[in-house]
Amino acid sequence: MYLEGVKFDGLAVLEKLISSSPVLEDLTVITYPMDYVEVICVRSQSLKSFGLESQRNPEEEQDPDVVIDAPRLEYMSVSDYRPERFVIRKIGPYAKVDVDVMFDVDVMFDDSDLDDPLEAKKIRKFLFGISKFHEVAISAGTLEVIHEYSQVGKLPKFLNLTRLDASLVKSSWEYLPAFLGCCTNLYSLILELDRILEREEIELSPVPQCVLSSLHSLQLKTPQTVSKMMLVSYFRNNCKALRKILLSGL
Known part of the structure; x- marks a missing residue:
């Protein structure tokens, strides 16, 4: 139909x-x-x-x-x-989603004196729904929504998620770590970036638990520059279970 x-x-x-x-x-x-x-x-x-x-x-x-x-x-x-x-x-138990959903976060979180505003609850329900998927491809806009929500509420655990394809094109690296911290069983990660991060951005960001313990496969889609290796080193030094790294240019 x-x-x-x-x-x-x-x-x-x-x-x-x-x-x-x-x-x-x-x-x-x-x-x-x-x-x-x-x-x-x-x-x-x-x-x-x-x-x-x-x-x-x-x-x-x-x-x-x-x-x-x-x-x-x-x-x-x-x-x-x-x-x-x-x-x-x-x-379904092994469902996949390609998600590009955005909310008006400026309106939703302008009432900062409330611990759990009604608008934030709507995003939490959305996140609980997405957490049921087995594989997720997520846009930069949706990652921004998740990051903004993490500033005022606790993110749910994405226990079913084993494969994540995340786009940070025209977006920020800071949107990613909080979300990855909820993906405790993540096995495969694909990251697409349209720029190479500054050293300080990488070194000051927290290392999510999934990166430490469960991640086996990593693919980086980034511009072909020498500084790309800083990002490679970040994952290689922190991913205890990492078995494969694949690099490709945009």
Whole structure:
């Protein structure tokens, strides 16, 4: 099923359409301005693959909220998406996700005198949902959201996560260590950077537990410069279980 910019006559029409398709395995939804969808509720016992993409202008309107309840889901891709709420209740045990979800962190965390503001709870629910996936490819924007949340709340443990593909293109190295510290069973890590870090950035950053104990495979996608070896040394000196390092240029 492929839905692009559909105008639904009723809030529950999309949910009923999906839940009434008992053999649906592949679903793609692309949101557009004024398509009248407030919540994309995916409840399906058969769905294996789900794609979600936004064509809305983030400066004009947010994307619809999302609720995922699909116990057989094997793969999910979310691209350039900016909702207020994103909840993942059930997925398959070895599901993979390519996630590019952003929240308005300036609005969410401007009430700094609150220990656990309502808006921060929405991000925590999103993170608990992502923590259920076995393999994750994550955008720089989503990493920034996680970093901002870690300043006001405790990140969940990503116990199921064994493979992470993280993009730091046009982003900051400081977004990564706090997240890696929650990935206690991470086996394989792919990092994409569009610049080589300064020595101080690397030396002053904490060494996450997963880097110390469980990481076996590392791939670095960075510009081809001599200073790349500083980053290689950071992982080689701290990864006790590391067996393979693969270097590639951008």
